[in-house]
Amino acid sequence: MKDPTVFIVDDDAAIRDALSLLISLKGLRAAVFASAEDFLAVYEPAWRGCLLTDLQMPGLSGLELQNALQERNVILPVVLLTAHGDVATARAALKNGAVDYLEKPVEDEILLDVLQNALRIDAERHRSQQHRAETVERLGRLTPREREVLELLAEGLPHREIAERLVISPRTVEVYKARMMEKLQCRSLAEVVRLGAQARAEPATERSD
Amino acid sequence: MAMLSSPIPVALSSRDLAHHRRRIAYAVMIATLYVVAYILLDWLSYVQPILKFGITPWNPQAGLTLAFLLMRGPRWLPATALAAFLAEVFVRDTPAPLVLLLGASVWIAIGYGGLAWALRAKGLARPIDTPVHATWLAAGSIGTTLLIACGYVALFFAAGDLPADIAGGGVARYWVGDVNGILTLTPLLLYLRKWNAAWPKVWNRHWEILGQLTVVILTVWIIFGLAATDQLRFFYPLFVPVIWIALRWGVPGAVLATLTIQIALIIAAQDQSRSPPLIDLQFLMLTLSLTALLLGAVVTERLETLREVARREAEQRTLLATVPDAVLTLDAAGLVHSANPAALQLFGDIASTAAPARVSELLPTLELAAPEGRATVEACRVDGRVFPADTAWARLHAPANEGFLVMVRDATERQRAEAQLRERDTALARAMRFAVAGELASALAHELNQPITALVSYLGAAQILAGPIPAQDERLQATLGKAVREAIRASEVLKRLREFYRGSALIQEVVSIASVCNTASAVFQERLRRAHAVLVLRIPETIPTVQGDATQLEIVLHNLLANAIDAMGHTSSPWRRIEVQAERVDHEVILKVEDSGPGIAAEVAQKLFEPFVTSKPDGMGLGLAISRSLLRARGGELYCEASQRLGGACFIIRLPIEMAQELRA
Numbered sequence: 001m002k003d004p005t006v007f008i009v010d011d012d013a014a015i016r017d018a019l020s021l022l023i024s025l026k027g028l029r030a031a032v033f034a035s036a037e038d039f040l041a042v043y044e045p046a047w048r049g050c051l052l053t054d055l056q057m058p059g060l061s062g063l064e065l066q067n068a069l070q071e072r073n074v075i076l077p078v079v080l081l082t083a084h085g086d087v088a089t090a091r092a093a094l095k096n097g098a099v100d101y102l103e104k105p106v107e108d109e110i111l112l113d114v115l116q117n118a119l120r121i122d123a124e125r126h127r128s129q130q131h132r133a134e135t136v137e138r139l140g141r142l143t144p145r146e147r148e149v150l151e152l153l154a155e156g157l158p159h160r161e162i163a164e165r166l167v168i169s170p171r172t173v174e175v176y177k178a179r180m181m182e183k184l185q186c187r188s189l190a191e192v193v194r195l196g197a198q199a200r201a202e203p204a205t206e207r208s209d
Numbered sequence: 210m211a212m213l214s215s216p217i218p219v220a221l222s223s224r225d226l227a228h229h230r231r232r233i234a235y236a237v238m239i240a241t242l243y244v245v246a247y248i249l250l251d252w253l254s255y256v257q258p259i260l261k262f263g264i265t266p267w268n269p270q271a272g273l274t275l276a277f278l279l280m281r282g283p284r285w286l287p288a289t290a291l292a293a294f295l296a297e298v299f300v301r302d303t304p305a306p307l308v309l310l311l312g313a314s315v316w317i318a319i320g321y322g323g324l325a326w327a328l329r330a331k332g333l334a335r336p337i338d339t340p341v342h343a344t345w346l347a348a349g350s351i352g353t354t355l356l357i358a359c360g361y362v363a364l365f366f367a368a369g370d371l372p373a374d375i376a377g378g379g380v381a382r383y384w385v386g387d388v389n390g391i392l393t394l395t396p397l398l399l400y401l402r403k404w405n406a407a408w409p410k411v412w413n414r415h416w417e418i419l420g421q422l423t424v425v426i427l428t429v430w431i432i433f434g435l436a437a438t439d440q441l442r443f444f445y446p447l448f449v450p451v452i453w454i455a456l457r458w459g460v461p462g463a464v465l466a467t468l469t470i471q472i473a474l475i476i477a478a479q480d481q482s483r484s485p486p487l488i489d490l491q492f493l494m495l496t497l498s499l500t501a502l503l504l505g506a507v508v509t510e511r512l513e514t515l516r517e518v519a520r521r522e523a524e525q526r527t528l529l530a531t532v533p534d535a536v537l538t539l540d541a542a543g544l545v546h547s548a549n550p551a552a553l554q555l556f557g558d559i560a561s562t563a564a565p566a567r568v569s570e571l572l573p574t575l576e577l578a579a580p581e582g583r584a585t586v587e588a589c590r591v592d593g594r595v596f597p598a599d600t601a602w603a604r605l606h607a608p609a610n611e612g613f614l615v616m617v618r619d620a621t622e623r624q625r626a627e628a629q630l631r632e633r634d635t636a637l638a639r640a641m642r643f644a645v646a647g648e649l650a651s652a653l654a655h656e657l658n659q660p661i662t663a664l665v666s667y668l669g670a671a672q673i674l675a676g677p678i679p680a681q682d683e684r685l686q687a688t689l690g691k692a693v694r695e696a697i698r699a700s701e702v703l704k705r706l707r708e709f710y711r712g713s714a715l716i717q718e719v720v721s722i723a724s725v726c727n728t729a730s731a732v733f734q735e736r737l738r739r740a741h742a743v744l745v746l747r748i749p750e751t752i753p754t755v756q757g758d759a760t761q762l763e764i765v766l767h768n769l770l771a772n773a774i775d776a777m778g779h780t781s782s783p784w785r786r787i788e789v790q791a792e793r794v795d796h797e798v799i800l801k802v803e804d805s806g807p808g809i810a811a812e813v814a815q816k817l818f819e820p821f822v823t824s825k826p827d828g829m830g831l832g833l834a835i836s837r838s839l840l841r842a843r844g845g846e847l848y849c850e851a852s853q854r855l856g857g858a859c860f861i862i863r864l865p866i867e868m869a870q871e872l873r874a
Contacts, residue, residue: 012659012662012663014659014660014663015659015662015663015666017663018662018663018664018665018666018667018670019666021666021667021670022666022667022669022670022673025670025673025674026673056655081662083654083655083658104658104659104661104662104700105658105661105662105664105665105666105696105697105700106662106665106666107665107669107693107697108665108666108669108672111666111669
């Protein structure tokens with residue numbers, strides 16, 4: 001299931017069926033699970049999409065499922081389905097990192113909005129995760145000298161000063177810079193500086209927020 | 210000596226032995242004293258005997274013997290036999306053989322022993338203070354001594370020591386001598402133990418005693434001292450001083466007087482030339498001492514009765530003065546006859562008014578129809594203030610005044626307390642109904658909301674499915690849209706219903722755990738008694754107050770206690786115990802309700818707190834669900850474990866402690 005999918009977890013069979021039907025008719029992929037335990041048992045890290053889970057279930061509750069996913073460093077965005085009056089719990093879930101909550105019964109426009117938003121977040125998270133991985137990989141190609149030059153450039157120092165600090169000629173700084181830009185596949189200095197900032201924020205964490 | 214009742218045990222410790230020796234020495238001393246006194250009295254009263262037998266007109270040793278046997282018990286009669294034998298031998302130098310004397314002594318001892326046994330059975334081992342006892346003594350001694358006299362005389366007659374012509378007179382003389390001896394001495398000796406107590410009274414009235422003694426001596430002197438008087442005819446004036454003394458002093462005085470007269474008589478009769486035969490006087494003496502004894506007994510009884518009545522009256526006065534309730538006695542006409550201090554305080558000064566108060570003024574609505582009863586009526590103070598009163602009354606019977614005794618208690622406080630209790634009960638019932646309705650609404654809303662959720666989504670799907678089909682009526686889309694809106698409206702209704710019960714009236718007050726536990730458990734006293742169960746509350750005084758709604762906490766406790774008592778019904782163990790205890794753990798108060806019932810089965814425990822789950826045939830299965838909802842709404846918690854200590858279920862309530870308390874702590 002590499003394609004973005006909405007993973008529906010609800011103990012009520014009718015709700016599972018209705019939601020998966022509606023979601024698939026809206027053009028999204030849907031998969032259903034009768035309990036949090038079922039979902040956790042088969043989940044693979046490669047799965048993309050978002051999780052739509054009921055809050056009150058026998059066994060693990062929606063909040064507990066959310067916690068279990070966080071413990072496994074799963075970045076799947078979570079949308080909670082709440083019954084009446086569970087607003088306090090839903091708020092706790094939001095604080096805990098859920099992207100949204102929906103009160104039952106859900107109107108289909110709202111449902112679609114929320115789910116699409118969640119899928120977008122998932123895509124973004126993946127993109128940034130991938131980007132970060134690439135950046136790390138590219139930075140890894142630099143020699144230690146090139147990396148020093150990069151860091152000093154990111155601090156905004158002129159070539160002359162960098163040459164003085166590293167006790168090399170400004171000319172050599174130019175050479176390092178050119179070679180570095182080639183390795184990092186950057187077209188402008190601004191791009192190089194941004195990468196330098198990211199390099200300093202290493203090690204890259206899996207969660208973006 | 211044969212007085213030892215128990216044989217000496219084979220092995221005795223030194224201490225037992227010493228004790229035993231002391232007892233033997235004491236018995237020997239008593240017996241010796243008695244024997245010596247017996248012989249002395251016999252010797253002193255050995256006047257005008259027939260031949261040289263112990264047949265004398267006054268035998269005080271008989272009185273001593275009877276008193277001795279009455280006080281000490283008939284098992285001492287060997288001492289009597291010994292005393293009688295020694296007296297026969299030493300006082301009288303009788304011509305009869307020793308065997309005969311021994312026989313006579315044993316006969317005498319058996320006679321008195323039997324009499325003492327019979328009289329002790331009638332309760333005469335104590336001072337005589339009733340005419341009944343006096344009559345028993347007189348009748349018993351008259352009968353028995355006649356028997357002893359006949360036997361004694363017959364014995365010597367049969368042996369040929371006593372001529373036939375004086376045998377009949379001998380019986381009479383012996384008999385009169387014994388009866389007089391008993392009547393003049395036995396009652397007095399029985400009073401011996403009381404003499405110490407009587408001494409102050411005697412001292413206080415010594416002038417009276419002196420006067421009485423003078424009159425007795427004067428009368429005796431008139432009878433015997435004046436040569437002209439016929440002693441038999443002038444005997445009767447002696448009755449006057451004796452009756453006077455008997456009336457004043459009862460039995461002891463009367464007997465003392467007759468003893469004095471008897472001694473005077475014996476002395477006066479020594480001069481046989483001037484006196485009639487002593488035996489004639491002794492018959493009169495018998496009449497006198499009988500009269501004195503019976504009259505004295507009547508007087509003594511009356512004095513005792515009067516003292517008892519006075520004691521009871523004093524007791525009742527104190528009782529009436531101390532009872533917190535007002536006590537009124539009414540006469541037959543309904544007038545207040547007496548009122549105790551509490552009555553004066555309750556009604557005002559009803560005693561000071563010139564005319565006695567009427568019960569119809571004090572208790573206008575009280576109807577004294579039944580002989581006894583209770584009623585709560587209106588009462589009216591003297592100053593006109595009206596108050597409710599609890600009354601209890603009973604008819605007084607003759608010889609009292611045939612009216613009523615009425616007890617009155619101010620019922621204002623009781624009625625107020627009852628009203629408060631009723632109000633609280635009503636509030637609790639209302640809160641309980643509200644909680645039940647809330648739980649029902651909540652459960653209903655949740656259960657209905659699930660299908661509605663599915664419905665809305667299905668309709669959404671249906672709208673999409675219907676969208677691309679051109680041939681369809683365009684009203685299909687509109688209809689499906691309407692259906693969605695209606696389903697959502699139904700859900701809104703449920704939501705509002707739920708919020709009405711949940712959000713409304715969230716009372717925040719300072720709740721004392723101890724007082725909630727006390728009020729909640731008070732309701733169950735009767736049910737606990739019927740279930741033969743014991744409820745123990747262990748709420749330490751250091752338990753802080755919590756923030757919340759006392760009524761809701763009471764509902765929770767009520768549910769848990771009701772469940773615990775029900776659980777008692779499912780155990781066959783006679784050890785039925787429910788314990789409620791509180792403790793503070795960090796920022797929470799933990800309240801545990803434990804029971805010794807059968808506990809909760811594992812399959813029930815899982816869904817114990819879900820609504821509509823119940824083990825009771827007539828239960829709704831909402832109690833625990835409601836209890837948990839109420840507590841959770843306040844940040845509290847309710848769950849169940851197995852009780853480690855009592856073996857049944859243990860329900861645990863966790864309550865956050867009130868903030869203010871927290872800051873102070």
